Amino acid sequence: MRLNSVVPDFSGPSTKGPIDFYNWLGDSWCVLFAHPADFTPVCTTELGKMAVLVDEFTKRNTKVLGLSCDKLESHVNWINDIKSYCVDIEGEFPFPIISDSSRELAIKLDMLAEEDKNNPDTAMTIRSLYIIGPDKKVKLMMVYPTSTGRNIQEVLRCIDSLQLCDKKKIVATPVNWVPGEKVMILPSVDDKDLNALFPNGHEKCSMPSSINYLRMTSDY
Incomplete structure (x- = not known):
């Protein structure tokens, strides 16, 4: 994946039912982001903050889609912990998390670390984040190591910049x-x-x- 690459269409099971990416995205922008693993401390804070701020993404015509290599049942159970930790999340968890237990999407979307490329069967996704435009092209990329949580306000700031400069x-x-x-x-x-x-x-x-x-x- 590179800047201005067309993100390939894909499908997969998620916490909100099957996702067919192009149909799901429609004419919206998208934040597609991977986390290393469910039931881990940094990932819990990241997805919690993303959920708390989901209305800010909606205001920007931007959909949020999470992904990791955990099984779907794990995602569903972990959401309860995220909501317990981030008490500001109201109602249902607001965005889908895809289960990519086969690592097929992680490989296709270039979400594995260099040392894991030859061991995809056991690899965990890194903290890859793509901001994708309505034309299905990558507008911005962020890649963080497992040790460093992302700044969700910075993601919003980048969307503001990208959308302004696109207009x-x-x-x-x-x-x-x-x-x-x-x-x-x-x-x-x-x-x-x-x-x-x-x-x-x-x-x-x-x-x-x-x-x-x-x-x-x-x-x-």
């Missing part, structure tokens, strides 16, 4: 950007077009190099 293709978001802050105007945009493209204002930063490349706007 307005002449801007990019700077370091630590959050919605409402200034964005960068791409160097490919000619200065003479700035007023027409950003009628509500823009600004330039003078640099020692005298190269005119740092331009910002809040007009998006």
Whole structure:
């Protein structure tokens, strides 16, 4: 899997019934993420936080889909522990978790560590996360080791950036950007077009190099 790769269609059993990925996704964005194993401490916190914030993903037209190599029965039983630990989860667990006990999807979606590629029958998935667009292409990838839990707020921030830049293709978001802050105007945009493209204002930063490349706007 690489940036802009088309995610292959797949199917599998999940905690919310069989998933046929393309049909399930429809015209939505998707966060597809793997965790190493059920009934483990870091994974419990990750899936719990994802569930607590699921409405934030829904606001962004983004569906959430978990995956690991555990059996479906294990997923179902583990959800009770997640809900017990994360008391802010209301009602049913809000997103499906796929069971990939054959490791077929883990191999197809490149979710195994290097040392496990030759031992797929016993391998656990790593903390791979793909943000996938409605065109079924990978827009962003995150890969974490088993020791490090992911920041779900950062996943949301990345979705905000990706969706903005998909809609307005002449801007990019700077370091630590959050919605409402200034964005960068791409160097490919000619200065003479700035007023027409950003009628509500823009600004330039003078640099020692005298190269005119740092331009910002809040007009998006």
